[in-house]
Amino acid sequence: MKATAKAHTNIALIKYWGKRDEALILPTNNSLSVTLDGFYTTTTVSYKPELTKDTFTLNDEVVVGEQYNRVTNFLNKVRDIAGKQLYAEVKSINAVPTAAGFASSASGFAALAAAATKAIGLSLTESELSRLTRQGSGSACRSIFGGFAEWQKGEMEDGSDSFAVPVAPKDHWDIRVAAVVLNAKMKKVSSRSGMKRTVETSPFFKGWVESIPSDLEAIKQGILERDFHKVGEVAEANCLKMHATTLGANPPFTYWLDTTMSVMQTVQELRSTGVPAYFTIDAGPNVKVLYLPQDEEKVLETLRNISGVTDVRLSRVGQGIKYLEDE
Ligand code: DP6
Numbered sequence: 635m636k637a638t639a640k641a642h643t644n645i646a647l648i649k650y651w652g653k654r655d656e657a658l659i660l661p662t663n664n665s666l667s668v669t670l671d672g673f674y675t676t677t678t679v680s681y682k683p684e685l686t687k688d689t690f691t692l693n694d695e696v697v698v699g700e701q702y703n704r705v706t707n708f709l710n711k712v713r714d715i716a717g718k719q720l721y722a723e724v725k726s727i728n729a730v731p732t733a734a735g736f737a738s739s740a741s742g743f744a745a746l747a748a749a750a751t752k753a754i755g756l757s758l759t760e761s762e763l764s765r766l767t768r769q770g771s772g773s774a775c776r777s778i779f780g781g782f783a784e785w786q787k788g789e790m791e792d793g794s795d796s797f798a799v800p801v802a803p804k805d806h807w808d809i810r811v812a813a814v815v816l817n818a819k820m821k822k823v824s825s826r827s828g829m830k831r832t833v834e835t836s837p838f839f840k841g842w843v844e845s846i847p848s849d850l851e852a853i854k855q856g857i858l859e860r861d862f863h864k865v866g867e868v869a870e871a872n873c874l875k876m877h878a879t880t881l882g883a884n885p886p887f888t889y890w891l892d893t894t895m896s897v898m899q900t901v902q903e904l905r906s907t908g909v910p911a912y913f914t915i916d917a918g919p920n921v922k923v924l925y926l927p928q929d930e931e932k933v934l935e936t937l938r939n940i941s942g943v944t945d946v947r948l949s950r951v952g953q954g955i956k957y958l959e960d961e
Contacts, residue, residue, distance in 0.1 A: 635680060635681040635682070635720070635753055635754070635755075636678065636679065636680040636681070636753050637678070637679060637748075637749045637750075637752035637753035637957065638676065638677065638678040638679075638749055638957065638958040638959075639676070639677055639744075639745045639746075639748035639749040639752065639955055639956065639957050639958065640674055640675070640676045640677075640745060640955070640956045640957075640958055641674060641675055641677075641740075641741045641742075641744030641745035641748065641774075641777050641778075641954075641955050641956075642669050642670055642671060642673060642674040642741055642744075642777060642780070642952035642953065642954075643669075643670055643673040643674065643675075643738065643740045643741040643777060644667035644668060644669045644670060644740055644773065644776045644777050644783070644952075645667055645668055645670060645811055645914060645916070645922050646665050646666065646667040646773065646776075646914070646916070647666050647667060647668060647853055647865065647868070647869035647872065647914060648663075648664070648665050648666040648667075648846065648849055648850055648853055648868075648869070648872050649665055649872060649873065649876040649916075650663065650665035650772050650773055650785060651663070651829050651832065651842065651876045651879065652829050652832060652833045652839060652842070652843065653772070653829060653830070653833065654787075655791070655793065656830070658769060658792070658793040658796075659768050659769050659770075659771070659772045659793075660787065660788065660793050660796050661772060661785065661787045661796070662787065662833070662843050663787055663842075663843050663846040664784060664785060664786055664787050664846060664847075664850055665773075665776070665784070665785045666776075666782065666783070666784045666785070666801065666850060666853060666854070667773070667776045667782070667783055667785075668781070668782050668809070668811070668951055669776070669777060669779065669780050669781060669782075669783065669804070669951065669952040669953065669954065670811055670949040670950070670951070670952045671949055671950045671951065671952035671953065672811075672813075672947060672948065672949030672950070672952070673729060673738075673741060673813075673947075673949065674729050674741050674745075674952070675726055675727065675728050675729070675738060675741035675742045675744075675745040676726070676727045676729070676745060676958070677724060677725065677726040677727075677742070677745035677746050677748075677749045678724070678725045678726075678749060679722050679723070679724050679746070679749040679750045679752075679753045680722060680723045680753065681718075681720040681721070681722045681753055681754060682720070682721065682722070682723060683720060685720075685721035685722070685723065686721065687706070687721055688702075688705065688706045688709055688721050688722050688723075688724060689721075689722075689723050689724065690702050690705045690706070690724045690725075690726070691724070691725050691726070692726045692727075692728060693726070693727055693728055694725075694727075704770065704771075705724060705746065708743065708746060708747070708750075708769065708770040709721075709722055709724075709750055711766065711769055712747075712750045712751055712754060712756070712766070713754070715751075715756060715766070716751075716754040716755060716756050718754055718755075720754070722750065722753070724746065724749075724750075726742060726745065726746070728741070728742070739770075739771040739773070739774060740771060740773045740774045740776070740777045741774070741777055742770075742771070742774070743767055743770030743771045743774035743777075744767050744774045744775075744777035744778055744955060745955075746770065747763055747766050747767040747770060747774070747778075748763060748767075748778075748955045748957065749957075751763065751766065752957060760778055760779065760954075760955075761797050761799070762797075763778050763955070764776075764778040764779070764785075764797035764798045765793070765794070765796065765797035768785075768793070768796060768797060768798075769793075772785070773785075773825075775797055775798045776798045777954070777955075778798060778954055778955050779798055779799075779800045779954045780800075780803060780804040780951070780952055780953035780954035781800060781801070781802050781803040781804040781805075781806055781951055781953075781954075782800070782801040782802045782806070782807075782857050782951075783798045783799065783800055783801055784798060784799055784801050784850070784854070785797070785798045786798070786799060801854060801857060801858075802857050802858065804951045804952065804953050806857075806860075807857065807860050807951065808926075808927055808950065808951065809862065809865075809924060809925070809926060809927075809951060810924070810925050810926065810927060810930060810948060810949065810950060811922050811923065811924055811948070811949045811950075812922065812923040812925065812933060812934065812937055812946050812947070812948055812949075813920065813922050813946070813947040813948075813949065814897050814920060814921045814922070814923060814937050814940075814943055814945075814946055815920055815943065815944050815945035815946065815947065816891065816893045816894065816897070816919055816920055816921075816942055816943060816944065817893070817942050817943075817944045822918070823887050823889070823917070824917065825916070825917035828880060828887065828889075828917050829917075831883045831884075831885075831887070832879045832880055832882075832883050835882075835883045835884040836879045836880070836882035836883040836884075837882050838878055838879045838881075838882035839879050839882075841875075842875055842876065842878075842879050845872075845875055849868050849871070849872050852864060852868045853865055853868040853869065853872075856868060862910055862924075862926055863910060865912075865924070866910060866911070866912030866924055867912065869912055869914050869924065870912045870913055870914060872914075873913070873914040873915050877889065877890065877915065889915065889916075889917055889918050889919055890915070890919060891919040892942075893919070893940070893941075893942035893943070894915065894919045894920075894921060896940055896941070896942060897913065897921040897923075897937070897940055897943065898913055898915075898921065900936060900937070900940050901913045901921075901923055904932075904933065904936055909925070909929050909932055909933065910925065910926060910929065911923055911924065911925045911929065911933055912924045912925075923937060930948070934946060934948070
């Protein structure tokens with residue numbers, strides 16, 4: 635009744651931005667990401683008959699409130715599927731520096747789903763696991779797979795056809811991602827509430843959704859052909875379109891800071907000097923930069939020299955869910 639799983643976070647090259655069903659976490663558009671090896675969560679789930687409720691620690695600290703509720707609600711789904719009413723002790727260790735601006739919910743829910751289902755005796759296929767993980771946090775359903783993965787939004791109202799599928803494995807292509815950490819303090823609009831406000835109020839949302847199929851087709855072709863320029867161009871443009879929708883929302887908002895724009899401009903300047911580098915940004919101010927291995931030194935040096943940048947963390951393409959031996 636105990637299992638440990640490790641999951642890596644992912645960065646979307648085609649963003650998931652907007653839900654058609656908030657309870658089931660069903661998206662309005664397909665998205666596509668690359669799983670990263672540098673940032674991961676390891677979670678141990680132990681079901682114990684003596685427990686009267688679930689317990690959850692993150693990096694050895696007891697978690698309460700909204701974050702706890704999301705975990706226990708997710709465990710309820712696992713218990714329902716297994717038909718077993720047992721509470722669990724959940725221990726997670728995040729090797730995702732919060733400051734790096736990586737949403738740890740992706741690696742967190744992927745690791746939780748894998749460990750919780752295994753510990754309770756379910757053996758799910760990767761698609762089934764991805765579909766379940768989706769209900770914890772949407773972007774997490776892509777982290778079941780390593781390499782490049784696409785979350786297919788599906789058409790069914792019950793969400794049965796909404797899960798991620800592999801596009802290309804980890805070893806298909808060695809591209810790199812630098813997470814640029816900024817010295818930033820800002821009031822956070824979570825991705826969950828930000829996308830909700832966008833769907834409900836932004837007149838640009840319709841254009842965003844309509845632009846997805848061609849971006850997706852182009853980026854998949856770029857990945858399969860290992861065409862870095864194509865992948866970078868599509869990813870950067872897709873990120874800019876997503877962020878544009880937030881400016882049209884009511885009330886309007888943006889995740890960008892002045893330093894976010896400095897990094898974006900520096901990346902574009904770097905490109906004009908012949909170094910292929912492209913950026914993408916999630917629901918926060920930090921920037922992720924895509925580049926090729928041979929340009930690592932130049933990219934790193936350039937990013938570290940930008941005023942307001944406190945850290946740059948490098949990542950390679952990562953693997954999917956891994957089950958660890960019980961201690
Ligand atoms: C901007 O997966 O965090 O990172 O499904 O509400 O938990 P919920 O949202 P979440 O949203 C991620 C949004 C994004 C883009 C992406 O990862 O595709």
